[in-house]
Amino acid sequence: MEATLLPNPKDTNATILLMGLRRGGKSSICKVVFHNMQPLDTLYLESTSKPTTEQFSSLIDLSVMELPGQLNYFEPNYDSERLFSSIGALVYVIDSQDEYLNALTNLSMIIEFAYKVNPKINIEVLIHKIDGLSEDYRMDAQRDIMQRTGDELLDLGLEGVQVSFYLTSIFDHSIYEAFSRIVQKLIPELPSLENMLDNLVQHSSIDKVFLFDVNSKIYVATDSSPVDIQTYEVCAEFIDITIDLDDLYVENDGNGENKPRELRSVSHLSSGSILYLKQMIRGLALVALIKNEDSNDNKSIQSSASQDKTLTIIDYNINLFKKSLMRMWEHSRFVPVDGLNTEETLSIGKGITKNI
Numbered sequence: 001m002e003a004t005l006l007p008n009p010k011d012t013n014a015t016i017l018l019m020g021l022r023r024g025g026k027s028s029i030c031k032v033v034f035h036n037m038q039p040l041d042t043l044y045l046e047s048t049s050k051p052t053t054e055q056f057s058s059l060i061d062l063s064v065m066e067l068p069g070q071l072n073y074f075e076p077n078y079d080s081e082r083l084f085s086s087i088g089a090l091v092y093v094i095d096s097q098d099e100y101l102n103a104l105t106n107l108s109m110i111i112e113f114a115y116k117v118n119p120k121i122n123i124e125v126l127i128h129k130i131d132g133l134s135e136d137y138r139m140d141a142q143r144d145i146m147q148r149t150g151d152e153l154l155d156l157g158l159e160g161v162q163v164s165f166y167l168t169s170i171f172d173h174s175i176y177e178a179f180s181r182i183v184q185k186l187i188p189e190l191p192s193l194e195n196m197l198d199n200l201v202q203h204s205s206i207d208k209v210f211l212f213d214v215n216s217k218i219y220v221a222t223d224s225s226p227v228d229i230q231t232y233e234v235c236a237e238f239i240d241i242t243i244d245l246d247d248l249y250v251e252n253d254g255n256g257e258n259k260p261r262e263l264r265s266v267s268h269l270s271s272g273s274i275l276y277l278k279q280m281i282r283g284l285a286l287v288a289l290i291k292n293e294d295s296n297d298n299k300s301i302q303s304s305a306s307q308d309k310t311l312t313i314i315d316y317n318i319n320l321f322k323k324s325l326m327r328m329w330e331h332s333r334f335v336p337v338d339g340l341n342t343e344e345t346l347s348i349g350k351g352i353t354k355n356i
């Protein structure tokens with residue numbers, strides 16, 4: 001029997017494989033993150049019966065491949081070995097509102113197989129649908145899932161495998177935060193990008209800066225200061241506002257044709273801080289929150305003069321950043337990231353790490 005039923009991930013693409021039991025939320029995640037579907041509309045999604053692939057072109061070309069929970073990939077007619085050997089990340093979705101012991105057994109079996117075929121694979125677990133759980137119960141569920149996964153992997157002799165856990169829901173920004181971290185691990189240029197963003201922050205009175213993929217609102221890089229979810233939300237929403245306003249004021253060259261132009265937007269918040277957006281390359285936008293240096297100063301003329309000066313410096317520095325990004329992109333070629341998974345740890349999303 002020919003074993004070709006699974007899609008073949010393109011060699012040049014970083015592929016994320018989305019797996020999990022039925023009704024866990026895989027299709028909903030894809031629809032919300034990559035197709036801007038409203039979370040409530042996912043209630044009516046039908047169960048997926050065939051593997052599906054989303055192409056997602058950003059700084060790197062990504063494929064997100066969803067494998068329906070109802071199929072058994074370890075039957076001989078699925079060429080799972082070829083599939084697992086070529087993917088960058090395995091994302092396993094666990095429904096935290098449901099009984100999850102079967103999911104954990106399934107997860108361990110998949111990790112065992114995936115790790116054997118591809119020891120460089122990043123293994124990411126989404127403890128999903130946490131919107132229905134109280135704060136305490138979320139923490140308990142996370143602790144329990146991590147503990148049980150760790151125990152199962154130890155039993156299988158896989159103590160060297162690193163697994164990252166994220167608490168997620170499609171009803172808030174946690175799913176974007178998780179996907180951002182997952183995608184970032186697949187970008188070989190990430191350390192250089194972060195360095196460049198740190199440099200920008202240091203020289204431009206910027207509080208926080210994100211390099212966003214405009215369509216999905218995944219951030220492919222940020223500076224090294226911690227991500228505060230409210231800042232992320234404000235910056236992500238600023239992209240939508242900017243695009244909506246830009247659609248209203250599209251320039252017309254007189255022949256009825258729209259001129260392509262570089263998007264730049266600045267918004268002064270009531271706190272005195274400034275939101276700044278500038279279009280970059282390959283569907284990316286840089287969004288920065290600029291701190292208010294004159295917060296105690298009532299002299300608005302002086303304040304606006306100093307803000308103008310700050311913006312001039314920021315414009316200059318961000319143009320330099322964009323040029324560096326273009327150069328980096330011209331010289332880069334996607335190469336799968338070398339395995340990060342050498343420590344005996346379970347690292348939880350948001351930077352907590354637990355030894356097993």
Ligand SMILES: Nc1nc2c(ncn2[C@@H]2O[C@H](COP(=O)(O)OP(=O)(O)OP(=O)(O)O)[C@@H](O)[C@H]2O)c(=O)[nH]1
Binds near residue numbers: 022029041045049
């Ligand atoms: N409360 C809550 N419900 C969710 C969330 N994500 C998905 N759901 C719901 O979970 C149900 C199943 O979602 P699907 O996306 O179809 O699940 P799936 O994993 O693709 O299922 P299969 O196609 O059968 O493999 C839907 O009714 C979604 O609305 C979430 O974050 N919170």
